[in-house]
Amino acid sequence: MDASRDRGQDGATGPMIRLTGVSKSYRGTVAVHDLDLDVARGELVCLVGPSGSGKSTTLKMINRLVEPTTGTIEVDGRDVTRVDPVQLRRGIGYVIQQVGLFPHQKVITNTMTVPLLYGESKATARARAEELLHLVGLDPAQYGDRYPHELSGGQRQRVGVARALAADPPVLLMDEPFGAVDPVIRGRLQDEFLRIQRELDKTVVLVTHDIDEAVRLGDRVAVFGEGGRLLQYDTPARLLGFPASDEVATFVGADAGLRRLSVTRVEAAHVDPVDGTPASALGATVELGVSLGEALAVMLRDDRPAVGVTDGPRFVGVLTPEGIHRALRGSLRAEA
Numbered sequence: 302m303d304a305s306r307d308r309g310q311d312g313a314t315g316p317m318i319r320l321t322g323v324s325k326s327y328r329g330t331v332a333v334h335d336l337d338l339d340v341a342r343g344e345l346v347c348l349v350g351p352s353g354s355g356k357s358t359t360l361k362m363i364n365r366l367v368e369p370t371t372g373t374i375e376v377d378g379r380d381v382t383r384v385d386p387v388q389l390r391r392g393i394g395y396v397i398q399q400v401g402l403f404p405h406q407k408v409i410t411n412t413m414t415v416p417l418l419y420g421e422s423k424a425t426a427r428a429r430a431e432e433l434l435h436l437v438g439l440d441p442a443q444y445g446d447r448y449p450h451e452l453s454g455g456q457r458q459r460v461g462v463a464r465a466l467a468a469d470p471p472v473l474l475m476d477e478p479f480g481a482v483d484p485v486i487r488g489r490l491q492d493e494f495l496r497i498q499r500e501l502d503k504t505v506v507l508v509t510h511d512i513d514e515a516v517r518l519g520d521r522v523a524v525f526g527e528g529g530r531l532l533q534y535d536t537p538a539r540l541l542g543f544p545a546s547d548e549v550a551t552f553v554g555a556d557a558g559l560r561r562l563s564v565t566r567v568e569a570a571h572v573d574p575v576d577g578t579p580a581s582a583l584g585a586t587v588e589l590g591v592s593l594g595e596a597l598a599v600m601l602r603d604d605r606p607a608v609g610v611t612d613g614p615r616f617v618g619v620l621t622p623e624g625i626h627r628a629l630r631g632s633l634r635a636e637a
C-alpha cells in the first residue's frame with residue numbers, strides 16, 4: 302500500500318476506518334462478534350459471508366445507522382460516536398441495492414440532490430451531476446431527463462453510484478450495490494466501478510454474498526461466518542491460496558484454484574525473454590496487467606504453448622504455463 306495514502310486530508314495518519322472490539326446484539330441475537338477491522342486509505346475492502354453473518358450490520362455501524370453494543374469505530378481518526386451523525390454521513394457515501402432514487406425526479410435532479418443540499422449553486426450542482434453521470438457511463442443528454450422507472454435496473458444502480466459520489470465523500474459504503482442485475486450487466490458494472498475507484502481513489506467497504514465479486518473487486522476481503530465472526534481478512538490471492546480454516550475453504554469453494562487465476566495479474570517478472578521462442582509459438586498477445594486467467598484463455602484458444610506479452614507498443618516477452626505457476630506461487634509469497 303502506498304504510504305502517502307496513510308495520511309488524511311487534515312494530516313491525520315493511520316487507517317481511514319478502524320473497528321476495535323466491535324460487537325452488536327439485537328435482543329439476544331449476536332449479529333457481530335468482537336470485530337477488529339482496519340481499512341486503509343484508498344483501499345477497497347469487500348465483506349463477504351453467508352446470509353445473516355453480520356455484513357450489513359457492520360456497514361451500518363460505520364455510518365451510525367446502527368449503534369454498536371460494544372467497541373469503538375473510528376473514521377479518519379475520529380470516534381464516530383463523538384461526531385454528529387449528519388456531519389459524519391456527509392463524508393460517507395452510502396449505496397444500497399434498492400437504490401432509493403426519488404421516483405418523481407429526473408435522473409439529473411436525483412444526482413444533483415446532495416450538492417444542492419450542501420449549498421452548491423444550481424449551475425455547479427448540475428455540472429457536477431453531468432460529470433458524474435458521464436463517469437458512470439450514462440450520457441446526461443440521453444438519460445438526464447428520464448425518470449427512474451424509464452431506466453433498466455443496471456442503469457438505476459449507476460445513478461445510485463453517481464448520486465453517492467456527488468458529495469465527493471472520501472468513504473463509500475456499498476451494500477450489495479450490483480445485486481439486482483443479471484450476471485453480464487453485473488460484470489460490466491463491476492469493471493466500471495473498478496475503473497472509477499482507481500480514478501477517484503475512494504476508501505470503499507462493499508458488502509456482497511458473492512465470493513467471486515469479493516475477490517474480483519477487493520484489495521482485501523473479510524470473510525464473515527456464523528454468529529457474526531470474522532473468519533479471515535486477507536488479500537484475494539491469500540484467501541484463495543491459504544484459507545485460514547475449513548469453514549473458509551468451504552465458503553471459497555473447491556474451485557478456489559481457478560479463481561486465483563482471475564485475481565493474479567501478469568507482471569514483467571513472470572514473463573520469459575523472447576530469445577529462443579520461435580515466433581510461430583506465439584498466438585495473440587496480451588497486455589501486462591491482465592489476469593493470468595485471461596492469458597491462459599488466449600493460450601488455450603490459439604492452442605499455443607505460450608502467449609506474447611506487451612507493454613503498450615513494447616513487446617516484453619512470453620508467458621508460459623511455467624510462468625503462470627511461478628506467478629501463482631509468487632502471489633502468495635509476496636503478500637505473506
Ligand SMILES: Nc1ncnc2c1ncn2[C@@H]1O[C@H](COP(=O)(O)OP(=O)(O)OP(=O)(O)O)[C@@H](O)[C@H]1O
Pocket residue numbers: 327330331332333350351352353354355356357358359510
Ligand atoms: N434490526 C434488527 N433487529 C433484530 N435482528 C436483526 C436486525 N438486523 C439484523 N438482525 C440480525 O442480525 C444478524 C446479522 O444480520 P445482517 O443483516 O448484518 O447480516 P448479513 O450478513 O448482512 O445478511 P444478508 O446477506 O442476508 O443481508 C441476523 O441474524 C439478523 O437476523
